[in-house]
Amino acid sequence: MADDxxxxxxxxxxxxxxxxxxxxGSAAPAAPAARPAAVRASEGGRRARRGRTAGAxxxxxxxxxxxxxxxxxxxxxxxxDVPAGGLLAVSGAGGxxxxxxLLTLGGRMRPTEGGAEVGPFRxxxxxxxxxxxxxxxxxxxxxxxxxxxxxxxxLGEALDLHEGMFGRWRxxxxxxxxxxxxxGLGDLDVTLPAGDLTPEKAQLLGAACALVGRPGLLLxxxxxxxxxxxxxxxxxxxxxxxxxxxxTVVASCQDPAPARGLALELRLETPR
Numbered sequence: 001m002a003d004d005x006x007x008x009x010x011x012x013x014x015x016x017x018x019x020x021x022x023x024x025g026s027a028a029p030a031a032p033a034a035r036p037a038a039v040r041a042s043e044g045g046r047r048a049r050r051g052r053t054a055g056a057x058x059x060x061x062x063x064x065x066x067x068x069x070x071x072x073x074x075x076x077x078x079x080x081d082v083p084a085g086g087l088l089a090v091s092g093a094g095g096x097x098x099x100x101x102l103l104t105l106g107g108r109m110r111p112t113e114g115g116a117e118v119g120p121f122r123x124x125x126x127x128x129x130x131x132x133x134x135x136x137x138x139x140x141x142x143x144x145x146x147x148x149x150x151x152x153x154x155l156g157e158a159l160d161l162h163e164g165m166f167g168r169w170r171x172x173x174x175x176x177x178x179x180x181x182x183x184g185l186g187d188l189d190v191t192l193p194a195g196d197l198t199p200e201k202a203q204l205l206g207a208a209c210a211l212v213g214r215p216g217l218l219l220x221x222x223x224x225x226x227x228x229x230x231x232x233x234x235x236x237x238x239x240x241x242x243x244x245x246x247x248t249v250v251a252s253c254q255d256p257a258p259a260r261g262l263a264l265e266l267r268l269e270t271p272r
Contacts, residue, residue: 058118059117060082060248062080062114064077064078064115065078065116088251089251092268094254104123105118105123105134105217108131118217135215137210138222139219145206147194149193149194154205155180175212176212179209180205183205183242200234203220211247217249221251223252225254232253232255237262239262
């Protein structure tokens with residue numbers, strides 16, 4: 001975990017990272033090998049600060065985003081531009097700040113340099129507003145599934161969190177089922193404990209729990225953990241479909257190769 005005085009939640013990745021972004025996949029033409037590392041925000045693409053319809057995907061940009069903690073740089077010089085409804089694969093070796101960057105984009109950690117925009121809101125200034133329109137899937141050490149709780153219980157807790165007492169029972173089962181269908185788990189046995197799920201299905205259940213709040217930005221961490229290459233590709237295909245259903249998705253991984261042709265890519269390096 002990053003030991004960082006600027007965090008709003010515990011940092012989860014734990015070390016320093018760097019910057020490099022490139023475009024790939026169906027959302028944009030594949031980047032040539034000689035292309036500069038950073039993808040700059042396109043001109044004229046800044047959104048006006050106005051209200052956002054619940055559930056609408058948001059554009060996410062960063063320009064020179066960096067974070068310094070007590071032990072040095074966590075990540076630095078991060079620049080990218082993801083369109084609304086896009087899918088971004090954030091890759092890098094362990095300790096390059098992947099998780100800290102995700103938490104920053106979700107308004108849970110405060111950057112120390114540069115800036116970012118999530119929909120109409122800016123970071124670091126609009127942390128609370130960004131928190132309201134973003135949602136975390138599984139982030140180890142921050143937001144994890146309870147292995148003893150069933151799929152139904154996890155979705156029920158997520159609905160309780162987002163809906164409170166009002167409307168709790170009206171169409172509740174249908175809303176839970178819709179969230180599972182969005183991530184490709186419509187046939188999943190909801191009586192299964194989370195501890196019995198494969199790593200791939202556990203990641204998707206975490207995404208489903210996040211989606212019940214109808215966020216504009218979905219953040220997922222270490223999505224390739226414990227998966228063979230063929231299953232990693234299948235998971236990225238699911239995440240591409242999730243983004244196409246109406247949410248911007250940013251997911252971290254160690255190896256971006258299985259996401260190529262499906263996602264934009266951002267490579268983090270150790271900052272100097």
